[in-house]
Structure formats: structure tokens, C-alpha cells
Amino acid sequence: MTKQPKPKPVIPDGAFSFPVKNPRDTRWFSFLLLDGFTLLAFSSALDPLRIANQLSRKALYGWQVVSEDGQSVPSSSGLSMEVHGALSEVERTAHLFVCSGNAGLEAASDSTIAELRKRARFGGRYGGICTGAASLARAGLLEGKRFTLHWENQPGFAEAFPMLEPTRKRFEEDGDLLTCGGGSAATEMMLGIIARDYGTDFAVLVADMCLNDPDLKGRREQRSSIATAVDSRNPKLLLVIQGMYANIEDPLTLDDLAKNAGFSRRQMERQFQSMMGEPPATVYRNIRLERGRALLVETDMTVMEVATAAGFNSTDLFSRHFKARYGETPYGTKGRRR
Structure with a gap:
């Protein structure tokens, strides 16, 4: 299938700016929305990228939102999200975040799980937002990895995958594998990426725009x-x-x-x-x-x-x-x- 061109990076106008010297080429992320995905977790991951572009007035980041079949996807809140295209149209080496909700263990179809495995063989990079790690586990991509998913779904995950143990942290990074428990943890995970790309000062400013007190190193646990x-x-x-x-x-x-x-x-x-x-x-x-x-x-x-x-x-x-x-x-x- 012919790959769909990436959408044009979004650079919104804003009242405040922060100059970034020597910006890199636009860094792209793809978000795979599965039925019943958590809207809060997805938007919490996406908006720090948007704010980084807004503050810098440059296309530091780009994003492509896809579904299994290219059709709009219902979220757990009942609102549907339009997408740019289908998973099959995304470059196989893209950095892909799987986004799902309470039904994370069953959210992805068997054909999508097979596609994830195939992408791994082509050097694809992965992430899981909220319960997205469950689909990565089904694809066999978490063995020997440090990862997490939302605390509410960890008991069911442990029953399904007794040999895999998620951490209690809000987000985890193991090489190119990025996972988080959703909500504000998704923001913190993306702020960590921005900090490494353009420095802590810039990341903290993005966090201020999000009204978020960041944990850039992921030391906090999900639950009190x-x-x-x-x-x-x-x-x-x-x-x-x-x-x-x-x-x-x-x-x-x-x-x-x-x-x-x-x-x-x-x-x-x-x-x-x-x-x-x-x-x-x-x-x-x-x-x-x-x-x-x-x-x-x-x-x-x-x-x-x-x-x-x-x-x-x-x-x-x-x-x-x-x-x-x-x-x-x-x-x-x-x-x-x-």
C-alpha cells in the first residue's frame, strides 16, 4: 500500500515564545488510537509537542494520528477522534505510540498485533500510553524490558502475562521503549523527551504552559x-x-x-x-x-x-x-x- 504523506507540522501562534537555537530536523511521532482509548492520556502526550512548537515558533515535532483501519476511533468518553490514516500507511521505522483504555488487553485486533511484530523486525520504535503496553506485550515486544501501564489495569495484565512485571512508576524509559500510566504521566514522559532534545530549561517552560509540575526523571509512583x-x-x-x-x-x-x-x-x-x-x-x-x-x-x-x-x-x-x-x-x- 502506498504510504500516506505525513501531515504538515503544526506551529500554533501564541503570546509567549522561547527561541531555540540550532533546531534539529522535525522529530516525528505516530499515535495509534485503539477503540476505547483514553482521551486524557492521548491529549496529555500530544499537547507538550504542540506547545514546544508554539514556544519555539519552529517545527520541532510532528505527529501522525492513525487507527487500525483509517476510520475515526471512539474514545472511552464516547467522543470519536478523526485520524490521518491507517496504521498500514505509517513508515515501519516510525516511533509509534499505542494508545488504549480499560480494554487494553483486547483492544488491538490480531492483524494489528501481527503488524506490530512485523514493524519490530524492521527496526520500529515503540511506546505505550495508558494501557498501550498490553498490546506490545501481546506482540512479544516487552520481554526483558522495563515498562509500565495504568495501575488500575496492572492486576489483569499480571494474570494475562505472569512472566512480565510492570513497574509502579508513572512512566518508564528503556532504550527506545517509552511507556506511561496515562494522564499527567503522559505529559511527563513527553517532557522528558523534550528535555533531552532541547534542554531542561525549555522543557520546564513547556511544563509551565501545561500547568504541570514535571517529574522529568520518572521517579514518582502512580499511586499514593x-x-x-x-x-x-x-x-x-x-x-x-x-x-x-x-x-x-x-x-x-x-x-x-x-x-x-x-x-x-x-x-x-x-x-x-x-x-x-x-x-x-x-x-x-x-x-x-x-x-x-x-x-x-x-x-x-x-x-x-x-x-x-x-x-x-x-x-x-x-x-x-x-x-x-x-x-x-x-x-x-x-x-x-x-
Whole structure:
């Protein structure tokens, strides 16, 4: 079949601009929309590219939106999306993102799965948005790879592919393989690409236009600790987590947390490792770090004040753990806010 020409790159007008010196040739991405795809996740991936073009006033990025048969595709919200063409019309070496929703395991037809395998043999590059990784798994493209998909769909994915283990991260990058859990994680994934192409300052400006506080290195997890505890349906575990959130500035000891929930400390530690994948001390510290990061981003408090409010008895200890979790110091986070 004759390949359809790529659409002309979109360069919208805007009130604000940011000059990019020595831009590269337009970098192209293709998005395969499958029936029931999540509109939020797709648009969250696409718009950072549009904003990058708008700010630079140059065609830094181009995109081609396709479906299995070239027809419009219904999203999970009931709205249909027009496309540029069919998957078969996209260059086989293109960087292709598969976009799907709740029915990610069944969304792609057998012929599309076969096409994905064929493209892999031609050196195609892949990504999965929301549950797009499920189609990549069906095509056998995730073995030995680090990847993720939306947390709601991970239990069903694990049943279908017991030998593959998605991470809890909001997005993952393993070589050319890019996957995310959807929503704002899709924006963060694309901001990471923009940062590597044109620098962190430009990527942070794109994030500001998105009203997004970016995690360019993908260290955040998809769900909060309390959401994970609720999902475990373990009332004692939930009591411990609630105790952690209620005692951030003056942290309780692990013994006190266990006693208040009716656990022995040993039982509590086993439950945390089993249900949360981390010991309670790590979970508690991360909850306090999350509070500290929010205060740095949202207030004018000093780093010392934030450290105290997050339950750390020194700025050095707070800074060390903060950098290990977020990849920059508290001072760096506060400086970016300014």
C-alpha cells in the first residue's frame, strides 16, 4: 500500500515564545488510537509537542494520528477522534505510540498485533500510553524490558502475562521503549523527551504552559501510599498509613504505629513488604518527602522550615533523602519555582 504523506507540522501562534537555537530536523511521532482509548492520556502526550512548537515558533515535532483501519476511533468518553490514516500507511521505522483504555488487553485486533511484530523486525520504535503496553506485550515486544501501564489495569495484565512485571512508576524509559500510566504521566514522559532534545530549561517552560509540575526523571509512583493501602483491603495497614499522614511534622516510631493499629512490629513490616513492596520506614519517609516537596513548590517556606514541617531534624538529612528520591536537592526544586 502506498504510504500516506505525513501531515504538515503544526506551529500554533501564541503570546509567549522561547527561541531555540540550532533546531534539529522535525522529530516525528505516530499515535495509534485503539477503540476505547483514553482521551486524557492521548491529549496529555500530544499537547507538550504542540506547545514546544508554539514556544519555539519552529517545527520541532510532528505527529501522525492513525487507527487500525483509517476510520475515526471512539474514545472511552464516547467522543470519536478523526485520524490521518491507517496504521498500514505509517513508515515501519516510525516511533509509534499505542494508545488504549480499560480494554487494553483486547483492544488491538490480531492483524494489528501481527503488524506490530512485523514493524519490530524492521527496526520500529515503540511506546505505550495508558494501557498501550498490553498490546506490545501481546506482540512479544516487552520481554526483558522495563515498562509500565495504568495501575488500575496492572492486576489483569499480571494474570494475562505472569512472566512480565510492570513497574509502579508513572512512566518508564528503556532504550527506545517509552511507556506511561496515562494522564499527567503522559505529559511527563513527553517532557522528558523534550528535555533531552532541547534542554531542561525549555522543557520546564513547556511544563509551565501545561500547568504541570514535571517529574522529568520518572521517579514518582502512580499511586499514593494511602491509595495502595485502601486497595489492599487490609484495615490495619490502612490505619498505619493514616497514622503516618496524621503525624508528619512529629513522626511516630514504628513501634507506636504498629501498636496503634493492633499489629506487632514484625507483622506490620511483613504486611508492608507484601502489600506495598517496601518496608514501613521507607513508606513513612516518602510520605514526609512528598509533603516537603509540595511545600517547596507551593509556598515560600525556607528549606529549613520545610525540613522541620516534614519531620526531619536537619536540613542535611532532608536534602540527602530528597535528592535520592527526586534527583535534585530541595534548593534546586525551590529555585525552579522561582
